[in-house]
Amino acid sequence: MNFDWSVVWRNADALVEGTKLTILLAVTTMAIAIPGGIVLALMRLSGVRALSAASASFVELFRNLPLILVIYTAYYVMPVATGLSLPPIITGIVALALNVSAYNSETFRAGIASIRQGQSDAAFALGMSRWQATYEIVLPQAVRRVLPVLASTWVSLFKDTSLVSVISVGELAFTSMRIRSQTFRVLEMLTAMALIYWMLGYPQAKFVDWLNRRFGISE
């Protein structure tokens, strides 16, 4: 066995570009999925039957499908449905956003539902307006409960962006796999890919643990 690790340095620029795209994918998806999740959660809690059922079906559907299947389906369905030939990165973001919005919606719903009715009742009793009760009593408490869950979803999303490589979005996984097949330095490139994900993901996982200790609710 002889290994040639220089292949990693020679392709460092491509790997950096891939890493940037991975981060961009995660940031863009989250930027869509947070408002998306809020809208879905509000629909679910609206009390309007049709809205609530539509939101529940959407959430249950996307929470119960493998993401890789959603990505492939989006890849084939979106050009037919929209009549446009969309670049794979758009398809990838749509698939990721559908998935993460469903998870975020459940996070927000649970966060709001976890604040007891008594909290807003007490605020009203103190003479607060509805607006004051929501913004000064309910939301600050809900945010503390939502934040750690949102952070875990972010870490999952960051890892899940690797799946859009199957529709040739040139992010970190795709770039590493491409260099691997061009240079035949399989072990070197795949190990480099794993290490880059590890370097980016490890601090995130540790940060989420810290958030959970800091804000988490214990019995």
Added chain:
Amino acid sequence: MELDFSPVLDSAQFLLHGLELTLALSALSMLCSLAAGGAIGLARCYGPQWLRWPLVFYIDSMRSIPVFVVLVWTYFALPIVTGVVLPPFWAALVALSAHIAAYVAEIVRAGVSSIRPGQTRAAFALGMSRAQTIREIVLPQALVRMLPAFGSILSITIKDTAIAAVIAVPEYMNRSQTVAGQSFHPIEIFMVAMVVYFLILFPVTRIVDMVYVRLAHLGRS
């Protein structure tokens, strides 16, 4: 848009074999993850001090690497290191188990540490040994509390087996791709795949929740 589902029916046998493999890979991965993750989690809680940091390092590393990366590394790179070439199915089983075991270990740790120390102290006060306390007092309560989390792990495992399609495990996702490529009806094939996965995954979460509601009182202390 005209939908034509005949390619699905034409390849029904082929797809069903894929579905069998999906279920087999899910079941085996779940069993191996539970065994390995249970051992890692318990060793982290009760094992010798020197063993703890390598276990924590393993758990946190697996939690920070995408399962896709673990799968392709196990299939393409591991044979170069070990000299042993695993067929795709077994490579997928090893990779999925190694990955999911880390999550199981975290659940075991959280479950065990959620049992109040008073329980252990009471057991010691009654003259129980350490092993007896763990086996008869802590674990029975902790297991019930871990149940919902194991339910989500089962559903995650089934979803992750679809990623094994990228290393050519001929499971349902992979076979759907094959049929989609041959029949020129990818939309119908993938729509059917969505229905199939949903019909497997939706009841899993529901059944686990139902079982938990029945058993939740046993985990209270």
